[in-house]
Amino acid sequence: MNAKQCTALVAFFLYCSCSYSEIINGTTTNAASKGLTWKMPTVLPAATGLTVDGVIYQYTAVKNAKDPMVVSVQNANAVTGTGYIFRSQDDWTGRPGNSITKVVPVDNVPAKFWGDGSISVDGQGQITNQSVVYKYRYDTCSNPLSDPSCPGYAQAMLDFLALKAAEPVDPLSNQYIKDALQSKSLPEDDEKKKDLNPKKEKKVEKADVDKKAIIINSLLSAEDAQRASSLEMLNNIPGFSAYSINIPGGVYNDVIRYPEKKLPDSRNARRLGLAQEALHGAMVDSQYNK
Numbered sequence: 001m002n003a004k005q006c007t008a009l010v011a012f013f014l015y016c017s018c019s020y021s022e023i024i025n026g027t028t029t030n031a032a033s034k035g036l037t038w039k040m041p042t043v044l045p046a047a048t049g050l051t052v053d054g055v056i057y058q059y060t061a062v063k064n065a066k067d068p069m070v071v072s073v074q075n076a077n078a079v080t081g082t083g084y085i086f087r088s089q090d091d092w093t094g095r096p097g098n099s100i101t102k103v104v105p106v107d108n109v110p111a112k113f114w115g116d117g118s119i120s121v122d123g124q125g126q127i128t129n130q131s132v133v134y135k136y137r138y139d140t141c142s143n144p145l146s147d148p149s150c151p152g153y154a155q156a157m158l159d160f161l162a163l164k165a166a167e168p169v170d171p172l173s174n175q176y177i178k179d180a181l182q183s184k185s186l187p188e189d190d191e192k193k194k195d196l197n198p199k200k201e202k203k204v205e206k207a208d209v210d211k212k213a214i215i216i217n218s219l220l221s222a223e224d225a226q227r228a229s230s231l232e233m234l235n236n237i238p239g240f241s242a243y244s245i246n247i248p249g250g251v252y253n254d255v256i257r258y259p260e261k262k263l264p265d266s267r268n269a270r271r272l273g274l275a276q277e278a279l280h281g282a283m284v285d286s287q288y289n290k
Helices: 005-016 153-166 176-182 197-235 267-286
Strands: 023-027 051-061 069-075 084-091 099-110 114-123 126-139
Touching: 051 069, 051 084, 051 197, 084 099, 084 114, 099 126, 114 126
Parallel strands: none
Antiparallel strands: 023 126, 051 099, 051 126, 069 084, 069 114
16 A cells, blocks of 8 residues: 555544534642652653643741741752742741742743752741642644544644655665575675685686575565555544454354245146247248248
């Protein structure tokens, strides 16, 4: 099946489906439930296009009023590797310990930027009853290929198949050819080691022929593998299984059965047959009675 056939088949059933997109808003569980540091991949859902639009944190500061203390709730910048993507600080210096709750808006920062989170204390005092919750949102169809019901899924799939069909293929990079070439010891193209012995030359020529045969057979195997890969890719399209159903087999027995009977010969048919035979005889005799 070539790319054009795949495109036609995909377009046939994709454009008949209903499309919808849904915005999901949610909050995470307490990221700081097990300590003052946490890993974001275990906190945020693994959804394509997810962004964080707010951080809600609370804790209790335990300290003497006169002691200096600054509490920082923060997340490292996972993309740059330096600095913070989020940081909120509370200065408790000269104030007695107490509990605090804050809601800090964030401008829809993509999930990939959110590195390790932590609560740090500068000065004297400690933190208890800490809680850090992230508000997030994502579009279920941020990637149209994620679901056949997403708007633009059909065009995205067609573009994907066209891109795969247009990718250049280097035969010598194919694993089939590599394995085949490595399984044979090919002659070295070295003029210094060339032997003028006719028997040796025939062996070299035969090895060259074997090399060409290996490459040709490997190219054919690679083409079959590419065709199988295209079919497998088409079968893995979400929702494609709806167009393939199993019809229950078995033997369907007749419900109505007629008793076996011998039908008598028709008298009318016999009379008509005799009449036709008599007429035929008369016609034949008339040829001789002229």
